[in-house]
Amino acid sequence: MSDRKNDSTNDLSTHSLSNLDLETPEKPYLDSNELIINMGPQHPATHGVLRVILKLDGEKVLGTECVIGYLHRGVEKIGENRTYAMFNPYVDRMDYCAAVSNGLGYCEAVEKLMNVEAPPRAQYIRVILTELNRIASHQLWLGTHALDIGAMTPLFYTFRDREEILKIFERYCGARLTTHAFRIGGCQYETYAGFEKDVKNFLTFFAPKIDEYEALLTTNRIWLERTKNVGVISGPDCIALGVTGPVLRASGVKWDVRKAQPYANYSKFDFEIPVGTNGDTYDRYLVRMQEMRQSMRIVEQAVNGIPEGPIMGKVPKVIKPPVGEIYHSIEAPKGELGYFIVSDGSTQPYRLRVRPPSFVNLQALDLMVRGALVADVVAVIGTFDIVLGEVDR
Amino acid sequence: MPNFITSYLGSKVTPGEAGNQFWALIYVFIIFAGVALTVMWLLNWVERKALAHFQIRLGPMRTGPHGLLQPFADALKLILKEDIIPAQADQFVFWVAPMIGLLASFTVYTVIPFGPSQAVSDMNIGILFMLGVSSLGVLGIVVAGWASNSHYPLIGALRSSAQMVSYEVAMGLAVVSAILMTSMNASGTGTLSMLGIVRAQQQQGIWFIFKFFPLGFIAFAIFAIAMVAETNRTPFDLAEAESELTAGYHTEYSGLRWSLFMLAEYAAMIAVSSIAVALWLGGWMHPFPNLLSSPAWEFIFSLCPGLTFVGLAAIAFIGAARMPSYSFFRIQRLGLAVFAAVLGFVALLLLVIAVAGRSGDTSLAARFREGIDYVYWFLLKVAVFIYLFIWYRATWPRYRFDQLMRIGWKVMLPISLGVLMLTAIVGVIVS
Numbered sequence: 001m002s003d004r005k006n007d008s009t010n011d012l013s014t015h016s017l018s019n020l021d022l023e024t025p026e027k028p029y030l031d032s033n034e035l036i037i038n039m040g041p042q043h044p045a046t047h048g049v050l051r052v053i054l055k056l057d058g059e060k061v062l063g064t065e066c067v068i069g070y071l072h073r074g075v076e077k078i079g080e081n082r083t084y085a086m087f088n089p090y091v092d093r094m095d096y097c098a099a100v101s102n103g104l105g106y107c108e109a110v111e112k113l114m115n116v117e118a119p120p121r122a123q124y125i126r127v128i129l130t131e132l133n134r135i136a137s138h139q140l141w142l143g144t145h146a147l148d149i150g151a152m153t154p155l156f157y158t159f160r161d162r163e164e165i166l167k168i169f170e171r172y173c174g175a176r177l178t179t180h181a182f183r184i185g186g187c188q189y190e191t192y193a194g195f196e197k198d199v200k201n202f203l204t205f206f207a208p209k210i211d212e213y214e215a216l217l218t219t220n221r222i223w224l225e226r227t228k229n230v231g232v233i234s235g236p237d238c239i240a241l242g243v244t245g246p247v248l249r250a251s252g253v254k255w256d257v258r259k260a261q262p263y264a265n266y267s268k269f270d271f272e273i274p275v276g277t278n279g280d281t282y283d284r285y286l287v288r289m290q291e292m293r294q295s296m297r298i299v300e301q302a303v304n305g306i307p308e309g310p311i312m313g314k315v316p317k318v319i320k321p322p323v324g325e326i327y328h329s330i331e332a333p334k335g336e337l338g339y340f341i342v343s344d345g346s347t348q349p350y351r352l353r354v355r356p357p358s359f360v361n362l363q364a365l366d367l368m369v370r371g372a373l374v375a376d377v378v379a380v381i382g383t384f385d386i387v388l389g390e391v392d393r
Numbered sequence: 394m395p396n397f398i399t400s401y402l403g404s405k406v407t408p409g410e411a412g413n414q415f416w417a418l419i420y421v422f423i424i425f426a427g428v429a430l431t432v433m434w435l436l437n438w439v440e441r442k443a444l445a446h447f448q449i450r451l452g453p454m455r456t457g458p459h460g461l462l463q464p465f466a467d468a469l470k471l472i473l474k475e476d477i478i479p480a481q482a483d484q485f486v487f488w489v490a491p492m493i494g495l496l497a498s499f500t501v502y503t504v505i506p507f508g509p510s511q512a513v514s515d516m517n518i519g520i521l522f523m524l525g526v527s528s529l530g531v532l533g534i535v536v537a538g539w540a541s542n543s544h545y546p547l548i549g550a551l552r553s554s555a556q557m558v559s560y561e562v563a564m565g566l567a568v569v570s571a572i573l574m575t576s577m578n579a580s581g582t583g584t585l586s587m588l589g590i591v592r593a594q595q596q597q598g599i600w601f602i603f604k605f606f607p608l609g610f611i612a613f614a615i616f617a618i619a620m621v622a623e624t625n626r627t628p629f630d631l632a633e634a635e636s637e638l639t640a641g642y643h644t645e646y647s648g649l650r651w652s653l654f655m656l657a658e659y660a661a662m663i664a665v666s667s668i669a670v671a672l673w674l675g676g677w678m679h680p681f682p683n684l685l686s687s688p689a690w691e692f693i694f695s696l697c698p699g700l701t702f703v704g705l706a707a708i709a710f711i712g713a714a715r716m717p718s719y720s721f722f723r724i725q726r727l728g729l730a731v732f733a734a735v736l737g738f739v740a741l742l743l744l745v746i747a748v749a750g751r752s753g754d755t756s757l758a759a760r761f762r763e764g765i766d767y768v769y770w771f772l773l774k775v776a777v778f779i780y781l782f783i784w785y786r787a788t789w790p791r792y793r794f795d796q797l798m799r800i801g802w803k804v805m806l807p808i809s810l811g812v813l814m815l816t817a818i819v820g821v822i823v824s
Contacts, residue, residue, distance in 0.1 A: 037544045044639060059548070059794055150627060150791025156448035222628055222790045374548065375793045378637050 034062060041070045045148045045378040048388030052365070052377065059373045064366045068359075071392040079352035084110050084184060084319040087352070092178035094356060095390040097140050099178045100133035100169070101332040107182045108263055109328035109339035111313075113321040114184075121309040122186035123265040127302045128199060129172065129181050130264070131295040135206070136165040137333035137385075138288050138295075142213060145285070145382035149226050154216055161209045164202050171198065185315030199303045203296055210292055217285070227282035231368040231380035234279055241367070242360045245335025247384060250287045251279030257331035264330070268305075269298045281383045288385075320347055334358050334385050354393060358386040407588070409514025420513045424502050432659040437464040440783050447787035458729035459712060474648030479541065482645065486540035491646070491653035494533025498661040500526045505667045506587045508677045508767025519587035520568060523668055524561070527623070530661055531557040534625075534632060534642050537654070541645035549641030552794055553632030556622055559801040560629075564619035566809035567612040570816040571672040574601050574609065577820055591676030598683045602673040605819050608812055613673040615809045617778075620665035622801070624658060626782055628789040629797060666778035667771070674774050677767035688751075695747040695762055698769040702740030709733030 040051035049070035055062040075094060079087045091106045092099035104126055111117060118126070139162040143155035166176040171192055173181045181187065217223045233243070235251040248255055256273045258266040274290030276283030321343040329338035335357025344350040361384050369377045408416035438461060445452025453460025478487055504519040506512045516522055531554055538550020575593035576583030584590060594600055602613045622629040633641030643654050670676060679694040713729040716722045743765060750762030792800070
């Protein structure tokens with residue numbers, strides 16, 4: 001039987017993986033051969049179809065190799081073969097947990113390329129929906145992250161409350177997940193009657209719910225032990241790897257595109273950027289919990305100050321941006337989401353490239369889990385808040 | 394009727410002590426069938442329902458009223474499933490592994506003292522036997538993980554063997570401090586017999602959880618933590634950590650074999666809870682057995698089983714009354730009403746026995762009443778532990794492997810050693 005075991009090990013190791021060709025540590029954790037194990041693509045904790053090949057010494061991780069592409073749909077290539085307006089729904093399918101943010105980034109990029117601006121009312125609607133979507137995305141992250149670490153119950157609480165946000169989306173544009181909420185130049189739909197009331201109701205409903213989540217986890221001893229000093233990454237390392245979003249901020253770097261390069265009226269709102277200190281999983285948890293509270297602040301200001309007026313800017317029926325290129329990025333729930341669009345003056349982009357935060361953040365996985373235990377790999381994958389639709393595109 | 398059947402009926406000791414193999418066998422059958430049914434149906438249903446309500450869900454609702462028949466449907470599904478043995482697995486060991494676990498966790502029941510005569514046997518080394526046999530369960534898990542010839546089960550099996558071995562030490566020491574307490578009597582001799590330990594609590598007039606406070610309580614707490622680790626339940630469920638090892642040691646198992654693992658796990662839960670109840674919570678005794686021992690109090694306590702069933706029947710009746718009035722629910726409502734009626738009938742029977750057996754000490758009703766009382770109080774205490782197990786599972790995240798080992802060896806072992814020594818010292822001083 002041991003022969004068979006060795007055979008299967010060899011099969012995997014002939015994969016010639018750059019990260020895994022490591023020297024054996026001087027003091028082995030257990031006196032045994034290394035074990036190469038496939039985590040994914042079908043695995044409960046890889047958030048979709050991420051495949052991580054782990055090289056283990058006992059339970060200790062010696063190296064990892066991410067194999068991605070199981071959800072590749074060629075979104076960028078599709079973009080080159082669709083008109084600007086036709087491509088808009090496709091971006092929703094990248095980070096399907098934060099479809100509104102994806103749409104916002106794309107619409108703003110094209111608007112910037114065409115040099116038009118959405119009217120103020122549309123901007124406010126965009127901010128409200130995007131921040132609600134940020135809360136929804138963080139709720140989903142919290143539930144699944146806690147489930148990865150073994151706490152079953154928060155998942156159900158967060159899904160219960162996320163439902164309220166999805167209901168608002170559904171009433172606004174008919175869809176819950178892939179909303180296609182915005183159009184190039186503004187919004188297609190006027191807010192429905194009672195939209196503001198719904199949003200305000202949600203804010204009062206949700207404020208105690210965050211405390212409920214925190215009561216379950218923030219001071220939970222097991223949670224602390226499982227997240228503190230797990231997957232530590234320093235600020236400079238984050239910057240070197242291009243890691244953005246809550247992961248970067250938890251490492252002490254105060255970088256938020258909403259503040260650094262304000263878009264969509266964000267400069268008008270008063271909010272703070274929560275920052276961590278240690279760059280460990282617990283700090284990332286705290287940063288995201290704080291971000292939810294800050295998002296609520298933004299939504300509250302936006303819904304109280306929403307102006308009257310048109311919701312669609314002066315955009316021609318056929319969108320033909322001038323020849324040129326543009327890079328525009330926004331702060332998506334998972335980090336900096338950028339769109340690079342090259343226009344040749346036709347109705348279709350000449351080249352469209354997406355900078356997905358999950359894809360870039362995932363690079364840090366190996367750095368963060370090397371030397372940790374198998375259970376930490378799961379915790380770290382959860383703390384990135386990756387969505388494979390966005391990683392693979 | 395043959396002599397070996399009737400001769401035991403008047404006896405006040407366990408069939409094992411009386412040397413009556415026939416009744417011992419009957420008891421074994423009753424206990425095994427009871428445990429299997431409890432685990433398969435009641436525990437399964439209660440865990441799913443309780444967990445669901447912790448998590449703002451409804452849980453099973455469709456198969457039978459309030460999902461009461463869901464466990465049976467699941468059992469049927471598991472039995473009918475294709476029996477898969479992976480091609481690379483060690484066929485025989487793979488086949489035998491679940492049996493080992495099941496055997497170990499069921500053998501323990503032969504010495505569990507449901508009552509002074511409501512046990513299969515009063516083994517004089519009962520607690521040693523119990524610890525020894527229950528720790529054999531790990532063998533099934535290790536062997537299953539190895540025989541699967543797959544990576545995740547292998548890691549799961551290694552984790553669970555390390556975990557069980559290290560928690561057994563603290564568990565054993567906590568048990569020893571309870572055994573020390575049994576020797577706090579006039580003759581100064583302790584006992585390892587499960588019935589003896591409960592009787593010692595009766596003689597000393599105190600549950601061992603309160604003895605030498607807080608020493609007894611600490612020993613109990615250590616046992617209560619170790620028993621969660623011993624049964625691989627949250628927050629110590631590393632061996633089958635779903636999010637890490639897909640399903641741990643039973644990843645490659647399916648169908649009936651998989652259900653045997655589950656059966657073993659749940660049976661082990663009841664078994665370790667029973668040890669805790671017998672050692673620290675006064676076993677079959679009702680609360681304050683020495684203080685409230687007047688016939689009036691005895692009567693009030695003997696009404697409790699009947700009243701419990703009255704309560705259960707009432708809940709079922711309310712559930713039936715509150716069912717929606719669509720025609721779809723007509724059969725469900727009827728079923729729940731019948732179930733409530735059965736519970737009510739049991740309640741009536743128990744109350745009649747309690748009232749009829751009140752006066753004399755020799756009548757058959759009195760003996761029945763006594764037996765029901767003992768078993769009722771024992772099972773009630775066990776049920777509290779089972780509820781705690783479910784509560785833990787709903788509340789806590791999972792420990793990491795190194796943290797688990799650190800708690801086992803660096804925290805629980807020193808504390809249990811200290812408690813053991815302090816118990817011995819205090820015991821010597823007091824006596």
